[in-house]
Amino acid sequence: MNNSIKNLLVWYQKNERQLPWRQTSNPYYIWLSEVILQQTRVDQGLPYYIRFTEKYPDIALLASANEQDVFKLWQGLGYYSRATNMLKAAREIVSTYHSEFPKNMNLLMKLPGIGSYTAAAIASMAFNMPHGVVDGNVYRVLSRLYGIATPINSSRAHTQFLVLTEELMSTHSPALFNQAMMELGALVCKPQNPDCLACPLQSNCFAFSHKQQGDFPVKTPKAKQKTRYLTYYVISVTTNGHAQFFLNQRKSTGIWANLFDFPSFETHQPLPFDQAIHQAIDNGLLPNDSFNITQVSNEYKHLLTHRILRARFISIQISGAIPANLIKSLLLINQTSLSEYPVPVLVERYLRDVKLIE
């Protein structure tokens, strides 16, 4: 097996993709890339990584950023708690650790948004400490290599695969070994149609010799997506030909935490138009009269990992007095400022369609 590992390392040095975070051992850049790449493909994350490093070239600059700027830069990447946690961690590192990442797994894992994977990635790639990274790639490579049937989304899997990883790592360079394992998973030992003929571990691989590549890794099925219906109220007031809109900042938990959108209701069943209007009035979103429905959008279907959202946007102009509730709980902003607010992709899509932005 040790020869196979050497094959793997040779394979990596020949086949690795040239990615900007591989040209450095600066823990700030390693960390940034790892957070961006959590559950995210390189192709999708790369432009974000470039923008972040350009705008915030070091951790002190990120720590001193305001939250909305960070969110705006993160917009479209998903899993928005990563942005919140990243900013918190940056500030903690600057204030508590004098802008230096702790060289210690336990301390790293205490930072928000840094779990066992990211901590090991920083420790190994930035400091070359012998900690194994166990991500989706490693699960896939090792489960096939050894025919391990432990469901990888079970709690004991992480411990089991971590032990194995660190045994295989042995005295090899942790940075090199970890990245080689992940790169092999990304380029060769892919989820579908693995390229086993190009694999440096082929001669030792259980799944290859038993033609069971498709049977590993084992994972227990996830709950099915649930459909939810979203009714948005795009409420505007126009004074002297100058349009303003009411924006809602979402709560700090749940979907799209801290992002901005329009006031809305989420229901388990489609909300008929009449009911949608009545509910809005009952909840103080609209006055009893003196408003005009100017448009009802087509349904937008927005897919999340765990949900199917069917959204409709109702455009409403208020002509009379503005309900006190709106002023109190929402932001009234100029149309020209809409593009400054970080919004979910669904809302961005709508805003472009109706030409409220760009």
Place this chain on the structure above:
DNA sequence: CAGGCGTGGAA
């Protein structure tokens, strides 16, 4: 510890 949390690419 099961479930919540985004988005977009590939087959």
Place this chain on the structure above:
DNA sequence: TTTCCAAGCCT
């Protein structure tokens, strides 16, 4: 169209 799922973390 549907399904899977990508360098996970938090509660």
